[in-house]
Amino acid sequence: MSRFFSKKYQNLKAYTPGEQPRDMQYIKLNTNESPYPPSPSVLPSVEAEAEKLALYSDPECTALVSEAAALFGIERSEILMTNGSDEILNFAFMAFCDADHPIVFPDITYGFYPVFAQLGGIPYETIPLKEDFTIDVNDYIGIGKNIVIANPNAPTGLALTLDEIEKIVASNPENIVVIDEAYVDFGAQSAVGLTKKYENLLVTQTFSKSRSMAGARLGFGIACRALIADLCTVKYSTNPYNVNRMTMAAGTAALRENAYYMENCKKIEQTRAYTKKALEEMGFFVTDSKANFLFAKSDRISGETLYRELKKRGVLVRHFSAERICEYNRITVGTREQMDVFLDRTREILSEMQ
Ligand code: PMP
Numbered sequence: 229m230s231r232f233f234s235k236k237y238q239n240l241k242a243y244t245p246g247e248q249p250r251d252m253q254y255i256k257l258n259t260n261e262s263p264y265p266p267s268p269s270v271l272p273s274v275e276a277e278a279e280k281l282a283l284y285s286d287p288e289c290t291a292l293v294s295e296a297a298a299l300f301g302i303e304r305s306e307i308l309m310t311n312g313s314d315e316i317l318n319f320a321f322m323a324f325c326d327a328d329h330p331i332v333f334p335d336i337t338y339g340f341y342p343v344f345a346q347l348g349g350i351p352y353e354t355i356p357l358k359e360d361f362t363i364d365v366n367d368y369i370g371i372g373k374n375i376v377i378a379n380p381n382a383p384t385g386l387a388l389t390l391d392e393i394e395k396i397v398a399s400n401p402e403n404i405v406v407i408d409e410a411y412v413d414f415g416a417q418s419a420v421g422l423t424k425k426y427e428n429l430l431v432t433q434t435f436s437k438s439r440s441m442a443g444a445r446l447g448f449g450i451a452c453r454a455l456i457a458d459l460c461t462v463k464y465s466t467n468p469y470n471v472n473r474m475t476m477a478a479g480t481a482a483l484r485e486n487a488y489y490m491e492n493c494k495k496i497e498q499t500r501a502y503t504k505k506a507l508e509e510m511g512f513f514v515t516d517s518k519a520n521f522l523f524a525k526s527d528r529i530s531g532e533t534l535y536r537e538l539k540k541r542g543v544l545v546r547h548f549s550a551e552r553i554c555e556y557n558r559i560t561v562g563t564r565e566q567m568d569v570f571l572d573r574t575r576e577i578l579s580e581m582q
Contacts, residue, residue, distance in 0.1 A: 236349060243343045246546055254544040255566050260382075260411070260521050262440040263562040264492045267485035270441075270478045277477040285473040287464075292476050295483040296448065300420055305453045308460060309479070311470045313410055313434035313447025317376070318344050319462045320430055320449065324374055324404040325350040331374040334363055336552055338378050338408065357384070361515060361523075365392045369399045378408040380416045383548065383558040385517025387416035394419075397426045404455075406430045411519035413438035413493045414500070420450050427452045430459075437520055439482050439489050444475040496520050500561045506571050510578060525555040528578055537577040543570050 229238065246259035289309040297304045310316040321344040325331050330351035333341045345352040355367045361384040368375055375396065380387040397405045397419075407419045409431055419431050430451040436442035449459060463470060471479075482489065500522060504514045507524050514524040525531060531554050535547035538557075546558040559570065 243340045257560040258544040258546040260560045261442045266440045267488040269481040273477040273481040274474045277473045287468040292480045312445040313432045316432045316449040323458045333376045368396045374404045376406040380411045380519040385519040387518040390417040409433045414520045415518040446479045503567045522559045531555040541573045
């Protein structure tokens with residue numbers, strides 16, 4: 229740390245992204261990317277846009293916003309496009325939280341939430357998940373603080389129902405509820421429809437998972453017009469051209485080919501069920517994930533050992549050292565072929581442990 233670093237950031241613990249290794253070719257099941265390429269018209273659209281790199285991108289993301297508004301059945305003024313959904317989440321913390329408006333979230337969830345809070349000097353509290361890693365909805369009813377919940381949650385994969393989400397939103401009318409739907413397309417219920425009814429609800433989604441565009445960095449938030457206007461004020465006060473030309477073209481093309489992506493999500497759901505069953509047959513406990521990853525542990529091997537042994541054998545999964553979940557690994561659902569390699573290597577490791 230230099231002596232110039234602002235005091236307000238001196239204790240900041242930055243978010244640690246999952247490994248993006250360059251040392252060898254891994255079967256990469258550690259950062260929940262899609263194993264499928266973008267739809268056919270995405271690459272040509274990006275190429276055409278690259279020719280105009282000398283010019284700034286459209287700060288209003290006009291074509292992309294129109295396409296998304298049509299797909300989600302909302303007005304153009306009810307959506308904001310951002311540089312990954314990390315950015316819309318950060319904007320939400322900036323726009324709606326401060327010393328008088330603290331935020332709560334589960335103790336086990338997306339590791340970026342406490343970082344956004346610390347970055348903004350925002351007081352936050354964590355609410356323990358139940359023993360089985362489910363969220364106790366009663367903990368959030370009428371809590372009177374801002375709330376962020378990932379649905380499905382990460383890294384557990386467990387989802388709340390729409391009724392449960394609505395109860396939380398309806399019981400906290402003076403506070404903002406952010407529902408982070410990064411993984412919603414793999415089998416959970418989206419709360420986008422509730423944004424018509426509740427002025428305190430912000431739903432965030434991403435193109436990184438179900439839409440095969442993690443490297444392009446595109447996310448968005450959907451909420452009533454007034455909340456989106458607030459988020460726009462923050463965006464225009466930080467980075468008006470937050471979505472670059474190529475990403476904007478890629479996103480617009482992707483939304484026009486939505487069926488392709490929904491088909492891929494179905495394939496991933498099938499592969500998830502196949503992999504879960506195979507892991508259970510090996511004696512693993514696997515949560516009932518509605519996301520594009522599994523969360524699993526075995527009594528026969530520690531979470532960290534399995535992670536290391538798999539890595540030695542060219543398969544990368546995500547291990548977290550937090551106490552409640554250190555026996556688990558989070559395994560992205562790839563193609564059936566990738567999962568067969570993962571399962572074979574896991575069997576091999578377990579048999580060598582005997
Ligand atoms: N929310 C959750 C729960 C996530 O796991 C992630 C992925 N790291 C994100 C948001 C952010 O993803 P992105 O910025 O790629 O949209």
